[in-house]
Amino acid sequence: MSMPTAGTGWAVRVPTGYRVGPWEVTAPIATGNFGSVYAARHTGTGTDAALKFIAPPPTARHAELVELAEREVAFSRQADHEHLVTALDTLVVDDPGQPFHGAVVLVMERAERSLQDLLDEGDAGRPVPGAGRLVMQICAGLAYLHANGWVHGDLKPSNVLIMADGSVRLADFGLITRLDGTHGYGPPLGSPDYQPPEQWTECLGERGIHIRPASDVWALGVTAHQMQTGGSFPFPGGTPGARVAAAQEFAAGRAPLRLQGDIDPGWRGFVELCLAPGTDRPPASALLQHAQRLASEPGRPPARRRRPRLRRLLVPGLLVAVPAAAGGVWLLTAGEDPTPRTPAAATVTVFNAEVPCQEQRVRACSLGLALDPRKNYAADNVSQHRVWHGDRLAADCVLYEGSRVADEYGVGSTTWYRVAVAAEPGGHAWLPAVRTHDAPTLPVCVLPR
């Protein structure tokens, strides 16, 4: 056969053209010590897939590897999301004539390449093409996982696949963990550069180590930093060991976070939120909104130099202070529902990040509107009109460069919507974009200097 075949170093050598079930192997892709991945095509439908052959017993750790594959398939049967790779099936090779007789085969959706390939091809120091959109899609996949009680456990660029249409799929759910309350348990494996600092001091029990959604968020921060910088890690050092040590120094409060100087300030803020030293990092759902705003803000690259103020405000300590202060101010007064006075261009629905407040229309759960979005959000800058979660407000324009407001999770934005409030002299007040999930298309507000 003249087709390429896997070399001698391959854990499982499957000849090109070999058929397992309805799948025909078309090319080798990659190998590990105990398994090899091949491209394959469905002989009936012509569908492309990736087949992961797990070396048959008596290989060391065979049972453990099969367990990981079974986890992956069991997970795929329950999870269905446009940004997660689907494991289609498992098969067992029944061919006593082959050395790999008895191998378990995991059939997965076939991707074009991985995010790591994209980083390898790209220019060091420059964001990979479409970085913002890709990060947003990773967030969407993670938010879905977390909302459904799963933790990925091994998020990194080589486990993020890029499909033929350019969309992102999270892959490799061998370490996926079911949450049991606030954390799950998983095997003590992973990639040091993407593991949160707390994992290095985590205790090992009979079921594994604690794995939390916040672990995935840390890995997201590292991945996002690499995508915005063409592959650089957020912590300095020439080896994973040095970088892990630097991350631990940062987490222990002995060293500040020093990200690369030329990372876009908006994304710098995003990375800093993900790399919070404690485990109370923002949830993936909030980061998804944050990424959506960053990816959609017009003219981001030139904004780098126009907004030195934003960079300063994004120091983590201040981010913690801002929501606390805003929360205090926002509960100062109560009032009636705002009613639209003039026809508006879009409706925005108020979102309160504090879940208990999403049900209760009480004074303590009300949110405020600013009178001037460019001024500090303080007591003298709040409309008498309060709004609550679920209120629908009429917005007529958007301001991208107002003062910065962060919500209870530290997700911050400088974007504001001008909304109709009949009782205000000007007929409107301002809703910070962190207080809604909507992202309507609106004209940019023109304000007097």
Add this chain to the structure above:
Amino acid sequence: MGTLLVHVPPVDGRPPLSLHLSAGERAQFGRGAPGHPVPIVLADPAVPRIAGEIATAETYWHLSNLSRDQNLVVENPEGAGEYIRVAPRRLSAPVPFEFSRVVLATRTGAVGFQVYAPDHSYLDVTAAVPESGAATVSPFSLDEQATYFLVLTALCEPRLRDQDVAVPTTPQIVRRLRPHPQCRTISASAVGFHIDYLASTKLRIRPPDQQERLDWKRGTLVSVALRFGLVREEHLALLPRSAEAR
């Protein structure tokens, strides 16, 4: 990563000293001087006031010899006579051993202290050697050539051989390992040290919810090591051949 454990043995009635250094931390050692105390005190008149400094560095550590004319020797007690000599005034010499004994020669003999660098990392056994991207590393990786690994393997042996569910006792471990060239003189307290080191430093074993048994450490060590494939059947070959094993 970057953690160091420093242990100064008791000398002349002085209590032993244990010190934990985290990533980015450093500590001087020596006799100390009035107004300049050192964290690692070696109370011997032949030791310079400030003899040297150790500093964490990712998975290894640095040793600086601050004395003007005395060599420092770093021995690897597990390395069959392996050692490093650090010349006077040499700064930041890298030390690669997991277990080290830093020794200063004095007129009356030698004084020294131990440094453990438990954060050595290894490629996970199931992982591919990546051409690019990040390798999957076990954060609980073990040195399969170290004595503690022999102790762990001996603890797991009955379960791996399906012989017995009981975890071996310390005297049984001592008897099992004595024929091994690395363990000719291993004592019960050394086995105890290795079990403690595995449980609290290398694997960071979480105590079971109901701490009903005093010897939970060895039982949990065995179940964790087997559950996560840290000790496997192939490792039994590391143990000396034994009559009952054949």
